[in-house]
Amino acid sequence: MATTPKTLYDKLWDAHVVRRQDDGTALLYIDRHLVHEVTSPQAFEGLRLAGRKPWRVQANLAVPDHNVPTTHRDQGIQDPVSRLQVETLDDNCAEFGITEYPMNDIRQGIVHVIGPEQGATLPGMTLVCGDSHTSTHGALGALAFGIGTSEVEHVLATQCLLQKKSKNMLVQVNGKTATGVTAKDIVLAVIGQIGTAGGTGYAIEFGGEAIRDLSIEGRMSVCNMAIEAGARAGMVAVDDKTIAYVKGRPFAPQGELWDQAVAAWQHLHSDPDAHFDRVVNIDAAAIKPQVTWGTSPEMVVAVDAKVPDPDQEANPTKAEGMRKALDYMGLQANTPITDISVDKVFIGSCTNSRIEDLRAAAAVAKGHKVADNVKLAMVVPGSGLVKQQAEQEGLDKIFLDAGFEWREPGCSMCLAMNADRLEPGERCASTSNRNFEGRQGQGGRTHLVSPAMAAAAAIKGHFIDASKL
Amino acid sequence: MEKFDTLTALVAPLDRSNVDTDAIIPKQFLKSIKRSGFGPNLFDAWRYLDHGEPGMDNRKRPLNPDFVLNQPRYQGARILLARENFGCGSSREHAPWALLDYGFRVIIAPSFADIFFNNCFKNGILPIVVPSSQMDELFRQTLAQEGYQLTVDLNAQTVTKPSGEVLSFEVDAFRKHCLLNGLDDIGLTLQHVDDIKAYEASRAKEAPWLFH
Numbered sequence: 001m002a003t004t005p006k007t008l009y010d011k012l013w014d015a016h017v018v019r020r021q022d023d024g025t026a027l028l029y030i031d032r033h034l035v036h037e038v039t040s041p042q043a044f045e046g047l048r049l050a051g052r053k054p055w056r057v058q059a060n061l062a063v064p065d066h067n068v069p070t071t072h073r074d075q076g077i078q079d080p081v082s083r084l085q086v087e088t089l090d091d092n093c094a095e096f097g098i099t100e101y102p103m104n105d106i107r108q109g110i111v112h113v114i115g116p117e118q119g120a121t122l123p124g125m126t127l128v129c130g131d132s133h134t135s136t137h138g139a140l141g142a143l144a145f146g147i148g149t150s151e152v153e154h155v156l157a158t159q160c161l162l163q164k165k166s167k168n169m170l171v172q173v174n175g176k177t178a179t180g181v182t183a184k185d186i187v188l189a190v191i192g193q194i195g196t197a198g199g200t201g202y203a204i205e206f207g208g209e210a211i212r213d214l215s216i217e218g219r220m221s222v223c224n225m226a227i228e229a230g231a232r233a234g235m236v237a238v239d240d241k242t243i244a245y246v247k248g249r250p251f252a253p254q255g256e257l258w259d260q261a262v263a264a265w266q267h268l269h270s271d272p273d274a275h276f277d278r279v280v281n282i283d284a285a286a287i288k289p290q291v292t293w294g295t296s297p298e299m300v301v302a303v304d305a306k307v308p309d310p311d312q313e314a315n316p317t318k319a320e321g322m323r324k325a326l327d328y329m330g331l332q333a334n335t336p337i338t339d340i341s342v343d344k345v346f347i348g349s350c351t352n353s354r355i356e357d358l359r360a361a362a363a364v365a366k367g368h369k370v371a372d373n374v375k376l377a378m379v380v381p382g383s384g385l386v387k388q389q390a391e392q393e394g395l396d397k398i399f400l401d402a403g404f405e406w407r408e409p410g411c412s413m414c415l416a417m418n419a420d421r422l423e424p425g426e427r428c429a430s431t432s433n434r435n436f437e438g439r440q441g442q443g444g445r446t447h448l449v450s451p452a453m454a455a456a457a458a459i460k461g462h463f464i465d466a467s468k469l
Numbered sequence: 470m471e472k473f474d475t476l477t478a479l480v481a482p483l484d485r486s487n488v489d490t491d492a493i494i495p496k497q498f499l500k501s502i503k504r505s506g507f508g509p510n511l512f513d514a515w516r517y518l519d520h521g522e523p524g525m526d527n528r529k530r531p532l533n534p535d536f537v538l539n540q541p542r543y544q545g546a547r548i549l550l551a552r553e554n555f556g557c558g559s560s561r562e563h564a565p566w567a568l569l570d571y572g573f574r575v576i577i578a579p580s581f582a583d584i585f586f587n588n589c590f591k592n593g594i595l596p597i598v599v600p601s602s603q604m605d606e607l608f609r610q611t612l613a614q615e616g617y618q619l620t621v622d623l624n625a626q627t628v629t630k631p632s633g634e635v636l637s638f639e640v641d642a643f644r645k646h647c648l649l650n651g652l653d654d655i656g657l658t659l660q661h662v663d664d665i666k667a668y669e670a671s672r673a674k675e676a677p678w679l680f681h
């Protein structure tokens with residue numbers, strides 16, 4: 001009997017429906033729930049008030065990441081409010097029996113780095129976390145999306161979520177990218193094309209040769225920013241790279257279960273004739289290294305371009321948005337991107353803090369010095385294990401010799417909940433995911449770039465194509 | 470959750486697109502382990518002239534006179550007009566908590582970001598999607614007429630203007646039911662305990678590696 005062709009998203013969704021309601025809402029089973037300190041305290045409090053227990057305690061994995069300091073960990077957290085939030089996570093995990101990697105555990109790190117690193121993220125899973133960048137985990141062929149605190153409580157209590165199915169979008173990045181063009185450049189170019197709301201209401205599958213050519217870590221950087229295109233979930237089909245990546249990780253199945261899992265994972269791709277509600281085609285060869293110039297990730301251009309001119313924008317609302325952004329960013333229209341100098345450089349975040357990101361940045365920094373006008377260039381590894389690996393490879397030494405600071409793992413200056421932040425008016429080349437007003441500190445000006453481009457900006461003191469350094 | 474049925478209230482216009490949750494409630498206020506008390510820091514960076522931190526006495530901080538919510542005519546507003554992609558960015562539920570704590574129960578915009586939209590319903594806030602052309606009209610009328618009020622009727626799915634003109638809106642049947650009755654989602658889901666257990670039992674056979 002012929003079955004209807006399905007997209008990857010359809011398959012993941014269908015395998016997790018517990019029950020369907022008349023209005024199309026489904027009760028969706030959640031295989032893995034990742035927990036961090038910022039969005040969980042009120043959820044645990046809710047459980048306590050209602051006298052509820054976690055439904056399946058071993059499905060949860062917790063880690064503090066947003067508030068943790070990236071220096072002097074031995075002295076604990078200086079900010080009492082941050083400290084209370086992290087201690088509250090420790091206490092809640094102890095009370096409810098949830099596995100946690102506390103701040104000084106080598107396995108501690110950014111929640112979206114440690115999930116895949118530990119094999120806690122597996123192909124075919126539904127995975128949620130009270131954090132919008134949960135889309136990252138879709139790189140392994142999982143259905144992963146961010147939720148609010150009420151839903152965190154809901155998952156804890158029921159192992160399920162009430163969800164409406166999204167529409168299917170395929171972003172097909174065709175052909176090969178040029179040398180020096182990274183996963184970050186691909187996803188910024190996609191967002192530049194479809195806009196920050198282009199994926200709203202959709203689950204995005206990233207496909208095409210350029211995506212298949214990416215490593216699993218590169219695919220994570222792409223899926224990470226699906227939310228910056230408005231899509232709660234981004235995903236990539238499973239292939240041999242996915243399976244090789246997962247194999248042997250602490251939470252990954254072993255022995256007979258491994259073989260069984262791999263056999264099932266081979267089906268985690270869209271069927272050839274599957275229907276997508278929207279297909280976007282992008283020519284990989286046309287993508288150049290990207291730099292954002294404004295206060296939304298869609299405000300992005302190639303490094304060899306100029307800051308756009310609002311006067312050339314036909315849509316008046318959009319033009320007004322551009323003017324506000326230029327005003328906030330302290331930029332003039334038509335300024336070449338390479339004329340923009342930076343005060344700080346941040347290499348890190350759930351987008352770009354994995355070992356390959358650090359290698360790419362180190363390859364650029366090697367043998368150079370951070371420019372005099374750069375007040376601070378910092379590298380914040382995504383996890384204790386990434387840090388350890390980087391140190392084994394001598395990357396820390398390369399960064400330190402070049403004048404970068406080498407920090408402890410956490411979210412750090414991606415959102416500046418800890419002490420790492422921009423001062424008003426400071427301009428930063430950042431490998432993070434959001435250039436919103438005040439994101440990296442009130443009045444701070446963020447330009448999103450790849451790790452190689454961030455390292456190049458640190459060395460030159462202004463933006464430059466890293467491959468031309 | 471406080472239920473929502475009808476509301477007649479003053480309207481405030483926030484005329485910018487892509488208002489993100491970092492703008493709605495900046496990150497330094499997310500360190501609270503409570504659900505309440507975020508209202509004074511709603512739109513903090515736009516609303517005050519100084520830099521806000523948790524623990525400050527917000528009543529003593531200098532207000533930004535140019536920010537729309539600080540204008541005397543919009544004091545007491547409970548309905549917010551917004552533009553495209555309102556609530557984009559982070560999943561922080563502190564954003565709807567801050568809006569609710571400030572007093573907003575209804576947000577009307579041409580589009581919302583998915584996670585924010587969902588979070589609103591969990592907190593007794595009704596997000597209403599209205600096409601851009603009608604939005605322009607609402608902004609114009611709100612600006613033109615001081616004390617401009619709207620009546621929102623969730624059951625009838627209507628927004629009624631002072632002129633008597635009625636706009637209809639769509640809302641998901643299940644979300645409407647929950648909001649009208651102030652229902653706790655978790656309680657509803659736990660009515661299906663047997664379905665969840667049956668799913669787990671069958672899934673554990675198909676995909677045992679997920680349950681080992």
